[in-house]
Amino acid sequence: MPDQVLQNNTDEEILIKDESGSFKLYSHGQLRDYQEVLSSQLKVSAPSPAPVAPNLPIDTGMEEPMLQPPPPAVRKKTASFYFHPEDEEEAAKFAPAAEADNLKKYGLEKIVNKAIADHQLSLSQQLQSRLQNIIFSYLRDRRTAVDFQEALVRAEPEGGMNFSVEQAEKLMVFLKDIKGKINKEQGLVIEEKELKKNEVSAKPSSAKTFPLQKAAPSSAAELKPIPKVGQEPKISLMPEIESSTAVSQPARPAEAVFRQAEKIPPKLFKFQRPVKEGKMSDVKREYKLVGPVEELASLDLITFRRLGLDTRARSEKIVNRIEALAQDSFIKKAAGLKAWRSCPLYRMYLAVGQAGMEHQLAAAEIIEQYQSAGKEILTLEEFEAISDINRHLRF
Template sequence: MVSRLKDVRGPLEIAEVLRKPAEAGGLGMTEEKADQVQGIMEEAKREFEIRVKNQSLKIPEPIAERPAQPAPVKVEPAKPSYDAAAAKAWRDQMLREIQAQGQPATIVEGSQPAVPKPQLADVKAPPKVVGPLDELRGLNLVDFRRLGSTAQEALQKVKGKIDLLGEMSVTRRVEAVRAWKSSLVYQQYLQLGRESIEQGKPISLVVSNHQTLGDQVLTEDEFT
């Protein structure tokens, strides 16, 4: 990604790396997946170039001379407002998804003692806060399938989360893509592809063999 932003590699070189088999130093993606990833990279490059161009066009205003003033009082810089706005937007989105999936929004308490303790009856441990990058990075097969009723719908949800982070900055988009690629779902996708190439078998047969062994793997539809 960095080499593309700096024009060290052109689109053809990036396309070759995405499609080249993993054992040859590439990522072993299908044509469709490679086109999707390359589209994200090219969009990020365009955003980066626009930002650089806009910054270069800014003309610094002349600094007017001001009379001597007393020693300035140190003021702590305000935190960027977009962090709070992004956190609220993500929280609202997560609440909507939880309600749609019918999952409980609170943590289930363990067994209670026979003698009730009124003072502690309503005390609950706060749920662990998971950020958007952590959610993408920790996505497993069960969570992935909960995102949609079909594989395409689930993939659109993942793309939507990446696009939401990409609206903040190019850096956040790159971090989101990296988090998705480090997830168990994406790693399993790469592993199934490698097995298909190494064994010379169609992906349907590779998936069927794993399912026969009782392994939880992507279906042929989810892989393609």
């Protein structure tokens, strides 16, 4: 078979096929096996294997940035419904305190005094007490960091501290550091009066002990002779009466007592028929003109159910009345909120929440127990409606 000459892309290399059918490469005056040349070129030019990338989505530049998953939720032993921070502090007093006995205690007053001294705050006694309550609610996880900063920046007539944003942020960083150290030590922040009360109750009652003294032997026992053996002691059946003892004489003879008793006349009891009272027909009920604040303060369960056909309409009326007060002035709004939180309806709602926290039961179970006992109580729908009112007002 004639040799076939194939010209390669380069001018210096020629591919030749011999009679046996194998290819040879003629390059630079040398004839080499074509397969060996190919294998040598592959070894030289073969790039290092690229690292295998994991199966990731292709970044096209159009995707939205992926957010990190949220941290696992931490269950707080507080009410699942909306409580005002002051109401939650009051309800927390009814919770069992057995878990807090073994925790390390930190005084609240020392933390507040250090915060005031480090940040050079000049506060009155009333504002210092208010700041202490706000810090206490934050360190006890009854107020979030956002609520804490909001309370610091809020105006004084609305229950805040009227701090600047810079002061609130600095105080927030300071307390967040302290709170982290307390949580690391698994401690608990309590007030000084509670700390002193726990110390007094922990001390054992110190009862005074008096040494027992042996009774001194009487002189008569010392002078009494010891009977000799074989001689029977004389026993006197009648006790000896000393001549020095004076016999008490009766103050008056018995005859005088009997004569005085005879002179007392017997009492005569007269039976009188009860006089019939006339019917009161001229008494009328007095009606007082009350304003919106007084009306909120006297709101009870019966009056609440008369406000509308359903619970939603009743709740809207209460919210509208408080918002109408807010349009007049902040002082009237604060008075309306205070009246709402002191009315009998709100106290009933608060009692259900306290009972649920104390016995670790849901609000529906507490309401069912009240209803089975025949007591007047909120329904579950009304309870949730009041919780929604609190969430809407935000106090």
